[in-house]
Amino acid sequence: MANTLTINGKPVATDAAPDTPLLYVLRNDAGLHGPRFGCGLGQCGSCTVHVNGEPVRSCMRPVSSLTVRDEIVTLEGLGTPEKPHKLQSAFIEEQAMQCGYCINGMIMQAAALLAKNPKPSVPEIKAALHDNLCRCGTHLRIVRAIQRASQA
Amino acid sequence: MNAIHGSGFPRRDFLKGAGTLVVGFALGGRDFAAAAELGPYGPPDDQIDSWLAIHEDGTATLFSGCCELGTGSSTGLLQIMAEELGLPMTRVKIHFPDTDLTPDQFVSSGSRTISLHARPIRQAAAEARAALAELAAKRLNVAPDRIVTADGVASVRGAPGRSVTYAALIGGKTFDLKITGKAKPKPVPEYKIVGQPVKRWDIPEKVFASFTYMQDVKVPGMLHGRVVRPPAHDAKLISIDESSVAHIPGLVKIVRAADLVGVVAMREEQAIAAAQALKVTWSDWTGLPEMKDLHSVIRNLPEFAEGYPAESPGGVLAKSGDLDAGLKNSAKVLKATYLSPYHHHGSIGPSCAVADVRADGVTLWCGTQTPYGMREAAAKFLGLTNDKVHLIYYEASGCYGQNGADDVIIDALVLSRAVGKPVRVQWSRADENGWEALKAARISECEGGIDASGKIVAWNTQTYGLSGYSRPEYHEPKHGGEPGSLVTAQLAGWDKPGLEEGFSGAAGNFEPVYEDLPNKRVVFTYLGPTSHRQGPLRIRVGSMRGVGSPDNIFVAECFMDELAAAAGMDALAFRLKHSPRARGVAVLKAAAEKANWQTRVSHAHNPQGDVARGRGIALLGSNTDTNVAGIYEVAVNRKTGAVRVERVVIAQDCGLVVNPDAVRNQIEGGIIQSTSRALMEEVTFDRARITSLDWLSYPIMRFDEIPDAVEIVLVDRPDLPPMRVGEPASESAWPGIANAIYDAIGVRMRQMPFTPARVLQALNSPRQAAL
Numbered sequence: 007m008a009n010t011l012t013i014n015g016k017p018v019a020t021d022a023a024p025d026t027p028l029l030y031v032l033r034n035d036a037g038l039h040g041p042r043f044g045c046g047l048g049q050c051g052s053c054t055v056h057v058n059g060e061p062v063r064s065c066m067r068p069v070s071s072l073t074v075r076d077e078i079v080t081l082e083g084l085g086t087p088e089k090p091h092k093l094q095s096a097f098i099e100e101q102a103m104q105c106g107y108c109i110n111g112m113i114m115q116a117a118a119l120l121a122k123n124p125k126p127s128v129p130e131i132k133a134a135l136h137d138n139l140c141r142c143g144t145h146l147r148i149v150r151a152i153q154r155a156s157q158a
Numbered sequence: 159m160n161a162i163h164g165s166g167f168p169r170r171d172f173l174k175g176a177g178t179l180v181v182g183f184a185l186g187g188r189d190f191a192a193a194a195e196l197g198p199y200g201p202p203d204d205q206i207d208s209w210l211a212i213h214e215d216g217t218a219t220l221f222s223g224c225c226e227l228g229t230g231s232s233t234g235l236l237q238i239m240a241e242e243l244g245l246p247m248t249r250v251k252i253h254f255p256d257t258d259l260t261p262d263q264f265v266s267s268g269s270r271t272i273s274l275h276a277r278p279i280r281q282a283a284a285e286a287r288a289a290l291a292e293l294a295a296k297r298l299n300v301a302p303d304r305i306v307t308a309d310g311v312a313s314v315r316g317a318p319g320r321s322v323t324y325a326a327l328i329g330g331k332t333f334d335l336k337i338t339g340k341a342k343p344k345p346v347p348e349y350k351i352v353g354q355p356v357k358r359w360d361i362p363e364k365v366f367a368s369f370t371y372m373q374d375v376k377v378p379g380m381l382h383g384r385v386v387r388p389p390a391h392d393a394k395l396i397s398i399d400e401s402s403v404a405h406i407p408g409l410v411k412i413v414r415a416a417d418l419v420g421v422v423a424m425r426e427e428q429a430i431a432a433a434q435a436l437k438v439t440w441s442d443w444t445g446l447p448e449m450k451d452l453h454s455v456i457r458n459l460p461e462f463a464e465g466y467p468a469e470s471p472g473g474v475l476a477k478s479g480d481l482d483a484g485l486k487n488s489a490k491v492l493k494a495t496y497l498s499p500y501h502h503h504g505s506i507g508p509s510c511a512v513a514d515v516r517a518d519g520v521t522l523w524c525g526t527q528t529p530y531g532m533r534e535a536a537a538k539f540l541g542l543t544n545d546k547v548h549l550i551y552y553e554a555s556g557c558y559g560q561n562g563a564d565d566v567i568i569d570a571l572v573l574s575r576a577v578g579k580p581v582r583v584q585w586s587r588a589d590e591n592g593w594e595a596l597k598a599a600r601i602s603e604c605e606g607g608i609d610a611s612g613k614i615v616a617w618n619t620q621t622y623g624l625s626g627y628s629r630p631e632y633h634e635p636k637h638g639g640e641p642g643s644l645v646t647a648q649l650a651g652w653d654k655p656g657l658e659e660g661f662s663g664a665a666g667n668f669e670p671v672y673e674d675l676p677n678k679r680v681v682f683t684y685l686g687p688t689s690h691r692q693g694p695l696r697i698r699v700g701s702m703r704g705v706g707s708p709d710n711i712f713v714a715e716c717f718m719d720e721l722a723a724a725a726g727m728d729a730l731a732f733r734l735k736h737s738p739r740a741r742g743v744a745v746l747k748a749a750a751e752k753a754n755w756q757t758r759v760s761h762a763h764n765p766q767g768d769v770a771r772g773r774g775i776a777l778l779g780s781n782t783d784t785n786v787a788g789i790y791e792v793a794v795n796r797k798t799g800a801v802r803v804e805r806v807v808i809a810q811d812c813g814l815v816v817n818p819d820a821v822r823n824q825i826e827g828g829i830i831q832s833t834s835r836a837l838m839e840e841v842t843f844d845r846a847r848i849t850s851l852d853w854l855s856y857p858i859m860r861f862d863e864i865p866d867a868v869e870i871v872l873v874d875r876p877d878l879p880p881m882r883v884g885e886p887a888s889e890s891a892w893p894g895i896a897n898a899i900y901d902a903i904g905v906r907m908r909q910m911p912f913t914p915a916r917v918l919q920a921l922n923s924p925r926q927a928a929l
Contacts, residue, residue, distance in 0.1 A: 023407070026427045034426055039374045040367035044506050045587040046430075049853040052506055081367040094365040101357060101819055104827050105228025105556030106364035107507045113365065132861035139853060141504045142228060142556050143830030145864045147823065 010074045013038070014083030017074060024070030028062075029053045031069055032080060040081030040110045044139075051111035051138035055080050061118040081110045084117060093117055096155035097148075104142035111138045116152045125156050198544040199262040199530045199637040206289065206333040208261050209282035210239060216310050216325035217249045220279065223263025224271045225255055225527050226360070228556035229884050230820040231271035233358040237816055238276050241351040242283035242343055244307035245324070252359075255529040255551035257544075264634040265528040267559070267701060269882035272816055276880070280343050286333060288341040293327045346814065346876045353876070355819035360553075372525035372552035372563075373510045373584065380512060381410055382426040383573040383583040384433035386419040387593060387649075390846035391690035391697075393440035395419065402437035412436065413576040416651030420573045422581055430586075444845035445696050453497045453601045456622050459694050462686035475668045476680040484616030484677025488607025490724050491616070496604070496713045497909040498892075500841035501597035502856055503702055507555025508590040509562035513570035514580035515540065520547045520571070521580075525554025525563045531631020531639030532564055536571060539641040539652060558831070559702035562594045564630055568646035588851040593645055593690065595628050595700025596841055596848075602713040612725030614736060617670065617678045619713055625687035628700045632657060645698055648691040656687070666707035667889070670714050671777055674737035682706075690847075697843065704885040707778075708832070708892060712910070715776040715893030719760065720906060728757045729775050729897065741785040741811050741875075742777055748809035748871045749775070749787035760901040768797050771804075774897025776890040784812040784881040785873075788829075788890030792898040796921065799914030801899060802863070803833050808887050809871040813878035821883050826868045828888030834859035836892045838911050 010019050011028075013036050020026075020035045027046070032038045032055065041064050044052035048066040055064045056079040057072070072078070085091030093113050096102070103109045112135065119126055119134040126134065131152050140148065195201060201208035201221070212218045220239045226232040232252050240250045253259060263275045287307055294312030295302040298320050306315045313321035323329075346352075363369035388395070395417045403409055408424035409432050419438055423429035447455040466473065485491055512523040520540060526532040526549070533549040540547070554563060566585050574581040585593075600623045607616035631639040641647040643656030668680055689698040722732035730750055738746065749755075756763075756773065765771060771793050779785030791805040806829050815821055838857055842850040850856035896907045905920040 022425070022427065026425075030425070030427045033374075037376075038367065039370065042371075042507060043373060043584065044508075045853060047587060047852055049587075050506055081365075085366070087362065087366055090366070097365045098357070098361055101361060101823060103228075103361060103364060104230070104823060105506075105553075106361070106369070107228070107371065107505075107555040109364055110367065129862075135861045137860075139506060139858060139860070141506050141558070141831065141858065143827035143834075143864075144823070145830055145859075145861055146826055146868060149861070 009069055011069065011072055011078055012074050012076060013078045014080060020069065022069055025068050027065050028055070028067045028069055028072065028078070029064040032064060032078075038080050038082055042107060042110050044108070049139070050108070051115060052108050054111040054114040054138070056114060056118060059118065059121060061115050081113060084113065091117060092155040092158040093120070093152065096151040096158065100147050100151040100154060102144060102147035102151035104144050108138065108140045112140070112148050116155070120152070120156060126152070128153070196258065196545070198534070200257055201259070201261050203261045203278060204337050206282050206286050206335050206337060209279055210243070210286060211332070212286075212324050212328050214325055214329040216323055216329060217251060218243060218245055220250065220252045221260040222252050222279070223255055223261045223529070224275050225266035225529070225551055226553045227266065227527065228553065229824055230358045230817065232360070233356060234272045234816045234820060235276055235279055236359065237351045237354070237356055238280050239283045241349055242280055243287050245310050247351060247356055249310060254553065257529060257533050257547070257549045260529070262530040262637055265531065265629065265631055267527050269884035269886070272880050273882045281339065281341070282337055284341040284343040285335065285337050289333055289335055290324055290327055294322050297322050297327065352816050353814070354817070356817055358820065370552065371507065372523065372554035373507050375512050375523045375552055375582070377512055377514065377523070377580045380580045380582050381422050381424060381577060382429040383420050383422045383570065383581040384429040385569050385583065385585070385589060386421070386433050386436050386438055387589060388417060388440045390440065390443035392445055393443040396439040396441055399437035403432045403435050406432045406435060411577050413573050415572045416649065418569065418572055418646060418650040420569060420583070422573050422577050426584070446843055446845050446847070448845070449843055452599055455695070456599060456624070456685065457601050459622070459685045462684045464686070466684055473683055474679065474681050476678055478675075479677035481616055481618055481677050481679045485605065485607050487609065488615055489610045491605065491607045492720055492724055494604045494717055494720055494906070494908055496602045496716060498600045498709050498712065499839070499910055500599045500697065500699070501702060501835055501839050502591050502841055502850065503558045503561040503594060504856070504858055505555040505557050505561045505590065508585040508587055509566040510554065510582065510584045511567045511570040512580055512582045513567065513574040515571055515574040516578070522547060522549045522567060522570070523552060524549065524567050525552055525557075526567065527557070527560070527563065528629060528631040528639065530637060531629070532567060535630035535639035535641040535644070536567060539568060539647055540571060540575070559597070559705070560595045560629055560700035562590050565593065565644045565646040568641065568644055568650060572650055591851045591856065592848045593698070595698045597702035598623055598699035598706070600706070600709045602709070604713060604717045606717060606721050608721055608725050612727050612732070612735070614675055614721055615677055617675045619717070620681045620683070621710070621713070622683045622685060623706065624685045624693070624695060624699055628656060628687065628689060628698065630657070645689050645691060648689060666705050667710045667778060671738050671742055671779060672733070672736035673739060703828070703831070704889050707885065708889040711776065711778045711889045712892040712896070715778070716896050716906070716908065719774065719893070719897040719900065723760050723900070726759055729760055730755055731757065733775070733777055738777060739779070739781055741781070742779055742787070744873055745779070745785045745787040745809040745811050746777055748873055749789050749807050752809065752869060752871050753789040753791075753807035755789065760897070761904040765902060768795055770794050770796060770902040772898045772900065772902030774894045774899070774901055776893040776897065778886060778889055779811070784810060784883065784886040786810045786886045786890050788887065788894045790891070790894035790898045792895060792902055794899055794902040794917065796903060799917035799921070801837055801895070801912055801917060803837070803865045803895060806865050806868045807871070808868065808890065809873060810887055811873035811875055812883050812886070813881040814876045815872055815874050816880050818872060821872060822870050824883050825870050825887040828884065829868050829891055830859060830864055832888040832891035833865065833895065836895045836910060836912060838913060840911050
């Protein structure tokens with residue numbers, strides 16, 4: 007069944023089966039590296055993207071629930087080296103990663119937070135990231151990066 | 159792009175230009191593309207050209223044999239090369255391991271990339287700079303000792319106008335020189351790049367998603383594979399019902415090699431659906447012990463009948479004086495038993511590999527830590543010679559030790575061989591947790607005595623453990639590897655033994671850090687190598703951040719704390735009394751000062767109320783290694799048993815610091831990861847298999863649980879070589895936290911993890927109350 011999705015402002019056609027998780031269309035049909043496979047269970051957050059501005063676990067979201075009218079934004083669509091999102095700049099400034107595998111989710115989750123709450127407190131940042139896991143233990147730097155971005 | 163990956167172009171083309179590859183140009187000097195130049199373990203390591211190249215555009219590429227595990231070590235290697243070559247960081251790039259291009263640097267593990275593997279890179283760069291000075295001297299018609307080099311330019315000292323660029327001297331050409339060992343690396347006081355908090359080259363690519371992790375690798379015509387594992391560790395395959403997946407579109411093949419079962423499909427989600435739907439009948443197997451009996455089972459296993467691995471010390475690791483006499487003469491004797499569980503590595507991205515097995519050769523894309531060892535293991539598995547396998551390394555999700563990165567390669571080889579096309583195998587979360595090598599569970603029994611003055615006069619620790627090492631590569635300096643250590647090879651019917659060098663890893667940092675411990679005995683009883691499919695316990699163990707060392711430090715530094723309390727002494731003063739080595743004293747004092755250490759007998763402050771606070775300390779290190787003192791401040795809720803680590807202070811002397819920000823990042827991360835392991839992590843299993851297969855059954859620390867602060871004092875010792883960074887600081891966490899809990903509530907936590915249930919149990923234990 008052919009479906010067209012709007013990914014980072016561009017139409018992407020896919021013939022993936024309706025129950026296919028959005029993650030595989032993003033990675034394999036659209037060729038994106040931002041959303042990452044971590045658990046396939048909605049438990050770790052590394053696959054996070056925005057759908058109409060809301061953070062969504064793309065490993066759990068079937069493509070059949072999406073239409074061309076839904077705005078899907080991935081880390082690639084959030085900003086570029088030429089026009090970086092302030093979180094992307096802040097994560098570089100704070101060197102807020104080690105392996106970086108979880109960082110897609112951290113930035114996408116934090117971007118959704120800042121869109122609603124531009125000046126979050128540290129407890130608000132930690133609460134927003136509660137369901138995003140980092141194994142390298144970069145939490146302190148991630149919080150600092152989000153604080154830096156909120157002050158930018 | 160600062161990293162270059164295998165492109166399929168021969169080595170000479172990399173010399174031409176960093177980004178743009180021009181094929182077919184003429185080149186003087188050595189041509190590494192010739193197959194004869196590549197031995198079974200890659201380019202010869204005694205040639206400058208094996209290590210680096212200077213391109214026509216004046217940039218340089220480092221051909222690194224080291225894998226980047228997400229620690230930032232590749233930026234450190236580039237700093238070291240740039241410093242020696244006299245190039246700015248903006249003009250250096252790294253080529254990750256590739257068996258057509260990079261030298262064999264064995265295994266990137268044990269926090270040794272900078273401390274050990276940077277040495278030949280530094281020497282090659284120093285030799286290259288000396289050669290550039292010679293070339294410039296000829297070009298500028300002066301004596302070589304009048305040439306100075308900086309920023310990619312060689313000029314005449316005192317006459318900066320007389321100069322020539324590196325690009326003009328050798329850009330795009332080879333040095334064609336042996337490494338003599340005669341070139342002297344720069345004196346440390348002249349360092350301008352090493353020692354600076356240079357920003358990591360990879361972080362921008364990762365925040366803009368242009369970075370290619372192993373999990374992102376795609377090759378033309380690639381199919382997607384998934385594996386179907388037995389529901390019990392040593393269950394045998396009985397039958398496969400192929401009709402169970404007949405309805406799955408895109409299914410290409412169901413593959414079986416002995417007990418290794420997999421599916422291959424056109425699309426990834428089709429492979430996942432097929433793996434989930436495939437009906438496989440397995441034999442029953444329930445050979446695991448009850449989880450509650452684990453440590454008594456380990457304690458009662460027989461010593462490994464075949465003895466200790468050749469390169470490891472025998473059962474008695476340290477011995478001095480007369481232990482029995484020391485115990486007899488003690489005013490007080492303490493006994494304690496410490497237990498540690500299995501841990502998952504917990505890589506956020508499960509393991510992944512792509513294999514293309516063809517009649518004329520094999521290409522492998524993978525996230526191994528041991529490129530040449532794994533290449534040889536893969537070649538042996540397929541019955542090929544090394545030169546028929548081209549292995550290309552890509553950075554994967556952080557691994558912290560031996561996760562499934564090597565095992566998934568065997569899966570990919572088996573599936574690709576069956577379909578004759580490139581196949582990508584991505585492990586699921588349950589594949590990773592269920593079949594990776596785990597951090598080994600251990601049991602240690604301690605007995606110690608103090609005299610009337612509070613001096614230790616007897617020290618006895620006896621540890622029981624299985625092999626903590628099941629990688630496919632031989633122990634350095636022997637090149638190559640064997641597939642038998644990999645559980646996937648075992649599943650696929652490979653019946654030759656793996657490598658068994660586990661004891662050395664299991665016993666790291668076994669010797670107490672205190673010089674003044676008379677009548678000492680430290681014994682490790684080796685119970686042999688094991689995996690899910692072989693050996694005495696059928697739970698596979700491997701290396702994880704420090705291997706056995708964190709367990710040894712846990713035991714030694716907890717017991718030290720128990721003896722301090724028995725002596726009625728402050729924990730810091732007691733440690734100083736027993737003569738840590740000089741660098742140990744320095745970090746102890748630096749940490750105590752930063753933390754504003756409260757000098758008193760632990761728990762003498764007897765805090766009241768539901769939430770009790772306490773502080774604990776731990777020390778580790780040696781003369782030739784990193785020294786760390788960690789101070790942990792905890793809050794313990796007596797009603798719930800919940801422990802929160804509020805503040806951590808680390809003082810670390812790791813010799814010369816190459817990149818202080820990267821070192822701090824590693825310390826912060828190591829502390830948070832180890833705190834998570836101390837407080838909540840424990841692999842669970844039933845009689846058939848591992849059951850902690852997701853993040854609900856194996857929770858790790860979340861943002862609201864992390865310490866409020868990790869404060870770091872770097873004791874910079876530029877007079878010493880750079881030492882290990884990734885592991886040591888993290889190893890202070892388990893005893894530091896246990897000792898802090900004692901200070902807060904007066905009970906000893908001797909079994910990890912220190913969960914609320916265990917804390918409550920300890921609080922309510924009459925034996926504990928009597929301490």
